[in-house]
Amino acid sequence: MKFFEKVFDLQAFLNAKGANSTIGFVPTMGALHNGHISLLKKALAENDLVVLSIFVNPTQFNNPEDLKNYPRTIKEDVKLLQQHVDVIIFAPSVEEVYPEGFGNQPDFDFSPLDKVMEGAFRPGHFNGVGRVVKRFFEIVNPQRAYFGQKDFQQLAIIKNMAAQLNLPLEIISCPTERETDGLAMSSRNRNLTPEARKFAAAIPVVLNEAKSMQPLKTVQQVKEWATGQIEATGFLQLDYFEIADVKNLQHLQNWNPEGNNVACIAVFAGKVRLIDNIVF
Structure with a gap:
């Protein structure tokens, strides 16, 4: 298991592995559970290298109280991931992800996907999602990225963004993992x-x-x-x-x-x- 907090260090490590290595990417906001682990296992089975990010993205929270209360459990997360020896953890700071601040990030047109449901109830949410995922794609440069179907609308937004930007990667949709009583893991x-x-x-x-x-x-x-x-x-x-x-x-x-x-x-x-x- 490798752990990086800086973009430069992560990219140096990935570049040293050679251009022929396939990279899978599992973006998370931490507070990991078995749903995240299922994404990780699929990524590990399908790629030479796998980067799992842990980053609570402030630009996708339209409610400051929600951002404040979102669970942050980096020590528990790292401990959970220790059994997966091949994973590369990337846990950057806000400044590392947005070195020029929030104002210089692009705005996306996801219409009509972002005008309903989550988009209607959480204004600006999907623009924040698009910004951070685009940024991580630029940093990691993966061939495949893995997202859970629980966030069905987010998955559609990410696929739309990748198509808009003509990104050379595959968005992999993974089934929702559930508790024994059916509640979606979150x-x-x-x-x-x-x-x-x-x-x-x-x-x-x-x-x-x-x-x-x-x-x-x-x-x-x-x-x-x-x-x-x-x-x-x-x-x-x-x-x-x-x-x-x-x-x-x-x-x-x-x-x-x-x-x-x-x-x-x-x-x-x-x-x-x-x-x-x-x-x-």
Whole structure:
């Protein structure tokens, strides 16, 4: 295992390995869990070198309190990664990632992907995501980059950015890892109170039930049912439940062919905001 904090040192190490080595990249914000490890294992199996970044990116947080409360567990993360001897950890400072400050970063046009769901509820979020991922791609220069499907809209945004910039790399989509009760693994889960964690288990239940209703109910009926289920908990607060096209993420009025519908949800479980989705 190698650990770097400086761009220069990381790039010197990668360059010394030679131009013929394939590089896989796993971007994270730390607070690692088995979902991240599944990305890492896939990357290690498919590349000569794998860089895993740990960086809480301030430009993608539209809520300062959310940025403040996001878990930072670098010592635990490094300990978890020690069993993966071939991983290259890159944990830079904000100044290292943005040496010229935030103001000189590019603005992206992801329309219409960023106008709905997370984009509507978190203004500027995806522009911040695009900025930091582009910066890391420039630093690491990977042939493949690995992202989890839990952040379905983010995955679509990253693919769009790579296409816009004609980047010579492959974006690898990886299945969502889940807890035994179905809750999607997330770094934010560790901030859940015991009560919030209990109620959060309703999220995957609602998604799976919504999927099963697809042949019998209209899109609007399923959305109304799902909203009612979340409200009926008396604890969870719904930001949105949407059924969208898997490619352009626009809200559906009628069902697409099988495999082209995605139900996306964002819920507050106490003070912790959780997202999830299911494709069907």
